[in-house]
Amino acid sequence: MERDRIPEAVIRRLPKYYRYLSEQLRAGEERVSSSGMSRDMGLNASQIRRDLNCFGGFGQQGYGYNIEKLRGEIMRIMGIDARQRMVIIGAGNIGQALAGYGGFAREGFLAVGLFDTDSTVIGQRVSELVVRPVAELAAFLRRQPVQVGVICTPAAAAQETADRLVQGGVRGIWNFAPCDVQVKAGVAVENVHLNDSLFVLSYRLREDGSEG
Amino acid sequence: MERDRIPEAVIRRLPKYYRYLSEQLRAGEERVSSSGMSRDMGLNASQIRRDLNCFGGFGQQGYGYNIEKLRGEIMRIMGIDARQRMVIIGAGNIGQALAGYGGFAREGFLAVGLFDTDSTVIGQRVSELVVRPVAELAAFLRRQPVQVGVICTPAAAAQETADRLVQGGVRGIWNFAPCDVQVKAGVAVENVHLNDSLFVLSYRLREDGSEG
Numbered sequence: 107m108e109r110d111r112i113p114e115a116v117i118r119r120l121p122k123y124y125r126y127l128s129e130q131l132r133a134g135e136e137r138v139s140s141s142g143m144s145r146d147m148g149l150n151a152s153q154i155r156r157d158l159n160c161f162g163g164f165g166q167q168g169y170g171y172n173i174e175k176l177r178g179e180i181m182r183i184m185g186i187d188a189r190q191r192m193v194i195i196g197a198g199n200i201g202q203a204l205a206g207y208g209g210f211a212r213e214g215f216l217a218v219g220l221f222d223t224d225s226t227v228i229g230q231r232v233s234e235l236v237v238r239p240v241a242e243l244a245a246f247l248r249r250q251p252v253q254v255g256v257i258c259t260p261a262a263a264a265q266e267t268a269d270r271l272v273q274g275g276v277r278g279i280w281n282f283a284p285c286d287v288q289v290k291a292g293v294a295v296e297n298v299h300l301n302d303s304l305f306v307l308s309y310r311l312r313e314d315g316s317e318g
Numbered sequence: 319m320e321r322d323r324i325p326e327a328v329i330r331r332l333p334k335y336y337r338y339l340s341e342q343l344r345a346g347e348e349r350v351s352s353s354g355m356s357r358d359m360g361l362n363a364s365q366i367r368r369d370l371n372c373f374g375g376f377g378q379q380g381y382g383y384n385i386e387k388l389r390g391e392i393m394r395i396m397g398i399d400a401r402q403r404m405v406i407i408g409a410g411n412i413g414q415a416l417a418g419y420g421g422f423a424r425e426g427f428l429a430v431g432l433f434d435t436d437s438t439v440i441g442q443r444v445s446e447l448v449v450r451p452v453a454e455l456a457a458f459l460r461r462q463p464v465q466v467g468v469i470c471t472p473a474a475a476a477q478e479t480a481d482r483l484v485q486g487g488v489r490g491i492w493n494f495a496p497c498d499v500q501v502k503a504g505v506a507v508e509n510v511h512l513n514d515s516l517f518v519l520s521y522r523l524r525e526d527g528s529e530g
Contacts, residue, residue: 112525117518118514122514183521204512207412209512210513213513213516215516254519278523279519284421296515298510298512298515300510301425302330303492303508304425304427306333306508308396309396310490310506311397311402311466311490
């Protein structure tokens with residue numbers, strides 16, 4: 107079945123639906139209406155219905171949504187119903203934190219390698235991983251399929267790292283470096299620019315202050 | 319002067335302009351045209367002009383933008399021309415990484431306190447900070463003004479942490495917990511939901527794969 111391109115804003119809301127439905131499931135709930143979701147999530151009920159209709163529409167008039175089914179469908183759509191393997195490049199503060207964070211593995215994203223160029227950190231153990239030299243990345247990627255490459259290098263090394271990952275067959279780049287990276291078509295990039303996020307917060311602080 | 323509300327998308331692009339202009343300045347450039355910015359940043363030139371017009375318009379026909387002046391103006395607008403003080407609550411992987419990351423201090427955001435409830439980490443040194451008990455947060459906030467509170471706790475403790483910060487007078491919440499928090503009007507919240515970002519990447523991986 108050919109699907110229309112899903113709008114960016116809808117894609118960005120999918121994880122929020124997933125998070126909400128997971129909480130409801132843990133709380134023992136079985137079904138939820140779009141108006142109930144609207145109240146709890148602070149989204150417009152008709153927007154919720156429109157969003158979920160993008161993926162086929164799972165609601166039933168007068169019944170609402172079966173939480174487990176809807177959650178499973180959203181997991182399938184997001185591709186988190188299967189295990190994915192990640193390598194992390196850059197074993198500085200952020201790289202080590204991501205390697206040690208159990209929250210990704212719980213959602214099926216397994217960090218299988220941690221790499222750096224700095225000989226003082228190579229060989230160190232971080233959580234379940236030992237830091238390897240970046241020079242071994244290509245051989246590592248030949249030995250095992252890796253879906254996601256996490257860039258935690260300084261800005262100056264980010265593009266080269268992206269190139270190495272893509273050359274090694276990685277098609278998903280999660281970029282924490284404070285710069286953008288260019289990749290060929292067919293490779294997905296998701297940026298987490300922490301400074302940008304902090305600046306937006308700073309802007310809002312000033313904005314609210316000037317209103318008061 | 320009363321300003322119109324700046325659209326969300328424009329606010330989110332401001333840090334990218336700032337990043338780009340900083341790079342240009344470091345490279346020794348003095349001025350840039352909107353078409354040059356368009357080429358380098360991959361944004362539409364008329365969108366760039368519209369964005370910058372939201373803040374007063376600093377370009378001159380036939381000359382372009384003075385990089386240092388425009389960058390300074392964007393810093394002022396984002397409120398990063400003054401020092402801001404941050405406390406970090408939760409000294410787990412992410413909290414420790416943020417406390418140790420020098421990139422925020424370089425932009426004027428100084429981490430002045432790191433707090434946790436876990437007696438096994440309280441007293442530990444992380445970068446320049448010593449982990450303090452959360453019970454001391456209120457007294458700490460009475461002693462010194464803090465603009466930004468960073469929530470790096472598990473989801474279950476996030477709302478309580480937000481409440482403590484807001485009660486202590488903090489008006490900017492940078493939330494890394496995998497859940498949303500509710501705050502009163504006049505308090506700004508910026509979320510960094512790492513799992514959500516990873517799920518969006520996962521979605522794009524599947525999307526690209528199904529096209530191939």
